[in-house]
Amino acid sequence: MGVSALVAEEVQGAPAQAHLDKTTADWGLHRLADGIDQKDADTPDNWIPRHPKILRLTGRHPLNCESPLDLLLGAGFVTPVSLHLVRNHGAVPKLDWKTHRIEVGGLVNNPVSMSMDELVKFPSITIPVTVTCAGNRRKEENMIKKSIGFNWGPGSTSCTYWTGVRLCDILKHAGVKSPDQGAHFVCYRGPKGELPKGEDGSYGTSVTLAAAMDPSNDILLAYKQNGRWLTPDHGFPVRMLIPGYIGGRMVKWLSEITVTKEESNNFYHYHDNRVLPPHVDAELAKEEGWWFKPDYIINELNIQSAAARPAHDEVVSLKHNKPYKIKGYSFTGGGRKVIRVEVSLDDGSSWRQATIHRFEKPNPYGKYWCWVFWDLTVETFDFTRCKEILVRAWDSSQNGQPAVITWNVMGMMNNCYFRIKIHPHTDASGNIGFRFQHPAPIELGKLGNMGWREEEHLRDEAIKTVTTEVAAVQAAAPKPPGSKNVYTMEEVSKHTTEESCWFIHNGKVYDGTSFLDDHPGGGDSILINGGLDATEEFDSIHSTKAKEMLKDYYIGDLQG
Amino acid sequence: MGVSALVAEEVQGAPAQAHLDKTTADWGLHRLADGIDQKDADTPDNWIPRHPKILRLTGRHPLNCESPLDLLLGAGFVTPVSLHLVRNHGAVPKLDWKTHRIEVGGLVNNPVSMSMDELVKFPSITIPVTVTCAGNRRKEENMIKKSIGFNWGPGSTSCTYWTGVRLCDILKHAGVKSPDQGAHFVCYRGPKGELPKGEDGSYGTSVTLAAAMDPSNDILLAYKQNGRWLTPDHGFPVRMLIPGYIGGRMVKWLSEITVTKEESNNFYHYHDNRVLPPHVDAELAKEEGWWFKPDYIINELNIQSAAARPAHDEVVSLKHNKPYKIKGYSFTGGGRKVIRVEVSLDDGSSWRQATIHRFEKPNPYGKYWCWVFWDLTVETFDFTRCKEILVRAWDSSQNGQPAVITWNVMGMMNNCYFRIKIHPHTDASGNIGFRFQHPAPIELGKLGNMGWREEEHLRDEAIKTVTTEVAAVQAAAPKPPGSKNVYTMEEVSKHTTEESCWFIHNGKVYDGTSFLDDHPGGGDSILINGGLDATEEFDSIHSTKAKEMLKDYYIGDLQG
Structure with a gap:
């Protein structure tokens, strides 16, 4: 079966496919995850087909993965499900469509226990949404100082079609009470006993009732992705989907929805997905109760951009001056629109405007939920006196990316300028060119190089290590x-x-x-x-x- | 009459006054504008009482003014109307409550011509809202390169109570059509013949119908400010009020509302309130049609902060180490919440967290419309090795302020770190201390100093001037x-x-x-x-x- 046919199969059922014409030609080596990866063989997830090219970020198990940037962007606006980032906190629960139920209760007049067959009878919508882990680009933060989270590269973002029922419709169906009656939050969680911490071992969080009931937010109980039933890694049979929010609020294997007066009291609601001020480390956070201070919760994504080309360790010859196309992605949160992507080749003194390729139309309320792709054609000659490519984007609220990282203990929401270093390079035959170096890619490059932030970090660590080793020898x-x-x-x-x-x-x-x-x-x-x-x-x-x-x-x- | 009584009189009628207890004590020298300022004597505005302490930014006429930072923040959370920024494009129209009408038409089933007496019969709400000119802190941009706008300092923001009728209620009353029927925008304008440009000489603009109909946005036809009927400078008898948006969309002397398929075609809708990319100057904007590119419109405010203390040209003695309280304001747009204000005394290597004083409660949909005040107590000793105080804030969408300015041709939305320079200083008796220098205050300081951006700018200009003068002498x-x-x-x-x-x-x-x-x-x-x-x-x-x-x-x- 050809690539296009596979793609067509995967996205079957998703409406408004016209945009795919633009992208299918580039899908290259993609294929569906059609077998069990040997890496999963001796794990509890050894029943789940996974794509062999995903980058596993926390060893073999549990699965936390992103796709290499070139593969991800090469796939076009719609990411194949098998290449979509996955964030699992433990083994994937084996749930059954026939027996799975969603309990809807709390401050509602008619508590409901809903089967999947009942859920899919409600009116549904299908919309493209970019889902992003709040830890996207965390590896860059970890190279400055280790956060409490593992290394994500810039590929922990993906865009697919999602089909589901509006949360507000389900809440209305259950007779949700009003704020006057004390209803202020919608709490929800996955299966109990899934995780080691918290009272019931479930992963849970909440959103405000106002956000949940606002139809412009398109919050869904999603049961299809790219036109097919969810895969286990993405929450089969149903997950919460909140466009414009960080992925951490989109609880998978959704089991319970409870309308409440106060926000969720789930362990993970407080101990995950927060940006604490830069002076707060793990010890201080615990000591001074920072996890429970309400202002530090993160919901909406911030403005972000990254470049896939030049790729890490890509080499460009300098023999002749040629056009060179720099390209990448950008997105923002809260339904805002990415309005400008800019590239500087002179340390930020001047900025060239990239061309934005926007694939989605805004929803009826004017909100945008998807990434855009961008490109800018420069000349290879432009690299001769340039040590760094800087990339930054702006959104419709005039929010831009900061020039430098602000470290935080969870290593979340890093959206500083994406900086690619440029190094003179000669190949084996003595041909002169430039080698590009990304800040913190997950894999070594073709030439065996790590990212520049990693190099800087290792230099610092080397000094510490020598000190530690000397102490160990003495001891x-x-x-x-x-x-x-x-x-x-x-x-x-x-x-x-x-x-x-x-x-x-x-x-x-x-x-x-x-x-x-x-x-x-x-x-x-x-x-x-x-x-x-x-x-x-x-x-x-x-x-x-x-x-x-x-x-x-x-x-x-x-x-x- | 004492100060408190005057304040009480001015805000009379505004509900929920409890917060005033915190601020009235500091109102100091404020007074109502109770007479005609001699500066207005020979202008068309010579019938309007104005406060003598406002800083006039465009000469005597038309009135464009802000208040000095210490006066503004000294007044507390609620700004006296007489100190509220004013942005007038021409002479203030003399309108009559009895004859003024608002025409509501376009894509509505029941066009309405509404008198003020009819308008005020609709249900109203009263809410505190911070109104900010998109040109706030423009003088800093102009000191880098002259934009096409005049110099605003950091005081072109103010916060008052506003009373009015929800725009969505008026639109519903007029039988507004749906997006399916082609209704997508709400255009509105002030009186015709008021201004030199455009087809009818009116100042007009538009918002999306979705934004207008969303009750969480609190968009009002406002007719009272701090509990009193509007003053002429603030739009008597009625103006548009859009919380979280730039002031430029809040058209005064509101005369017509038209529901349309396309956005406003008013001259000022396209030629005002835009942020064009940094490489676009006035000539290029015209040549390449940048004014008409839809992405560059600005609506929501971005995250902002500034410090009032230390004041420009304030001197702090170094004789003894003492606590020193740095303080200022911060706000953001789109109903987002200011969650962090930080101060650095070491060029951004580390940041100290300021205490935020928040006076408003969010609206029922969780949105915030007002500035916060912040302070941070340091020691005077901290200034001994510090050349600059940096201030920055973050909002609930994790948007922060950029370290450096990005110039744009309209000089709008400048929200770079607020940087106060610190200089060693000796007084006449030889006592050693530090003098503080704001970036671009509107007035010279007590010691006769201008802002540091102005000084830098003048150094550059001096070189150009010498060149020009030589040419003139030769000619x-x-x-x-x-x-x-x-x-x-x-x-x-x-x-x-x-x-x-x-x-x-x-x-x-x-x-x-x-x-x-x-x-x-x-x-x-x-x-x-x-x-x-x-x-x-x-x-x-x-x-x-x-x-x-x-x-x-x-x-x-x-x-x-």
Whole structure:
């Protein structure tokens, strides 16, 4: 089956496909996720087909992924579901269309327990919406100082068609009470027992009743994506969808909706999706109660842009002066419109205006929910005296992107200028050109380079590491192979159970058994690495503080 | 009558006055505008009482004014009407409550011609709203490169109670048609023949029908301010009030409302209140049709902050280390909430969080329409190694202020960090302290200093001026007194009519008669300066280009 046919199959049922003509030609190597990826084989998610090209950001499990920028933007305005970012906090719940119910209660006159068959009988709408994780571009923040979140690149945004029933229709159906009667919030959550923390182990949050009842907001109980029933990773059989908000409010596997006087009291409502002021670190946040201060909740996305071309580690020859097309995406929140994308090749002294490609029409209330693509043609000659490409966008409220990062403890909402460094480069034959370097891509580039923020970070870390190593050498004499605290790989690989769970990190052996119950990410994510070298998975998700904690579980060194 | 009694009188009728307890104590020297200011004596506005302390930004007439920051913030959350910014494009129309009518037509089923007595019978609401000119802080932009607008300082924002009828109620009363029937915009305008440009000489603009019909937006036909009927400068008898939008959309002396398919075609709708990209100057804008590109319209305010203390030219002694309270205002648009105000004393490396004083409660839909005040106590010792105080704010959509200005041809929406320079200072007795310097205050400070952006600008201008003067000297030999082209003041003062209108600028005499009809600001604003020295008034409102045009009207030099 050709690419176009696959695309057509995936988006089947989505209306207003005319725009696809513009993009299908570029879909290149995409394909549907049609098999189980070997990376999932020994995880609880080993029943879910996933695309082999997604970038897994937290090891094999749970799945948190984005797609490489060139693949993502190459797919065009509508992202194939199999390439859409995924943010899972644990194993994907196995829910059944026939038995799943949504309980609607609280401050309503007619509490409802609704089956999926009942839900889909309500009038539905289908709209394209860009869904973005609030942690998009967090890796750049982590390279300045580790936040408590894992590394997202600039690809944790995607745009698909979503089909669902308006939340306001469901609330009206249940006889929602008025603000005068004390109804001010709509709380909602996924399945109970899904996650390690909070009273019932559910992931829950809330929006204001005013936002929920406002038809201009297009808040949906969504059950189809690109014309097909949801996949398990995207919330099968139903999820909340809130255009213009951060992805974190769009709870998947939606199970309960409760109208209340106060906002959600769910653990994750308070301990996730907040931007605290830059001086607040994890300890201070806890000590001074910052998680519970109402002003720091984040809902609407802010104005954002990033460039996919030049790609990280792309090389452009300087032999002849040629046109070069810089391109990328931009979006904003709250239904606002992206009105300007600008590129500077002189450190911000002057800005060239990019051409915006807008694929959606505003909703009847004038709101915009989707990313735009942009491009700007320069000449390769323009790069000769330019050390950096700067990209920034503006929205219809005249909000722009800041020139520099403001770090925050959750590493969220980073929307500083997207800066690509330009380096002189010669290839093996001595041809002169320029090499481009993104700030913090998830993967090494074709030439083996990391991002420039990562390089800067590593230089800083190297100094710290030397200090730490010296201290370690002084503290303990090296153990020769064969001595009591040196283990072979074979020995380590026997400890894979809840009774005894060992793992390796940077050539050292740790016994994580006693920490299984206390691990913030759940015991399962330690167990799946039991008996294995967990260096890469560990480093991708843990803070400096967590790394320091390792020493309490250190039992010896790996032989060799 | 004491100050409190005057305040009480001015705000009489405004509900929910409890917050005033916090602020009345500070109102200081305020008083109602209770007489005709001599500056207005020979202008068409010589019937309107105005406060003597307002800062007139475009000479005597028409009135465009803001209040000094200390007076404005000293007045507290609710600004006295007499200190509220005013933006007039020409003479204030003399309207009569008894005869004034609002015509409501276009795509409505029942066109209405409504008298004021009829209007005030509709249900009304009273809400506090911060009204801000989109040109607030424009003087900072003009100091980088002259925009086509006059110099506003940071005081072109004010907050009062407004009472009026919801626009959506009036539209419903007139049987407004639906978007399906082609209704998409609500156009509205002031009196015809008021202004020099456009088809009918009215000031008009439009908002989307969706925005107009959304009750959460609180758009009002406002007829009272702080509990009293509107004053002529604020739109008597009725004006449009759109919370969270720039002041430019809040048309005064409201005369006509028309529901339409397309946005307003009024001259000022297209040629005012736009932010064009930084590379577009006045010539390019005209040449390439930028005024008519829909994306560059501005409606919602962006996030803004400024500091009133330390004041410009304030001096702080360094004798003893003492607490010092930095304070100011902040606001944002679109109903968003100001959530953080931060101050840096180390060039942005770290930020201290100011305390926010919020006086309003959100409307039932969670929207905020008012400024907040903020303060942060530091120690005078903190200033010893600090060259600049930086202030920035963030709103609930995580939009912050940019570190640097992005110039635009209308000089609008400047919201870069508010930067106060700190200079070592000794007084006459040799006591050491620090002097503070605002970027671009409207008045010289107590010590005679201008703003730091102005100083930088003048350094640049000085170079240009020297070049120009040299050219002038080369072009024309100096004229001795008594020669044909040297005029006495007495002679000049005779030319004050439409038949012969001379004026003086920087010691040179100009004959403006032939330009009376073509003057973009109207012939009247030349005539009121006929026979006078117009240097100050001319410079405050004209662009570099306009100054260059002067040479075409030069007729000689002033004697002495």
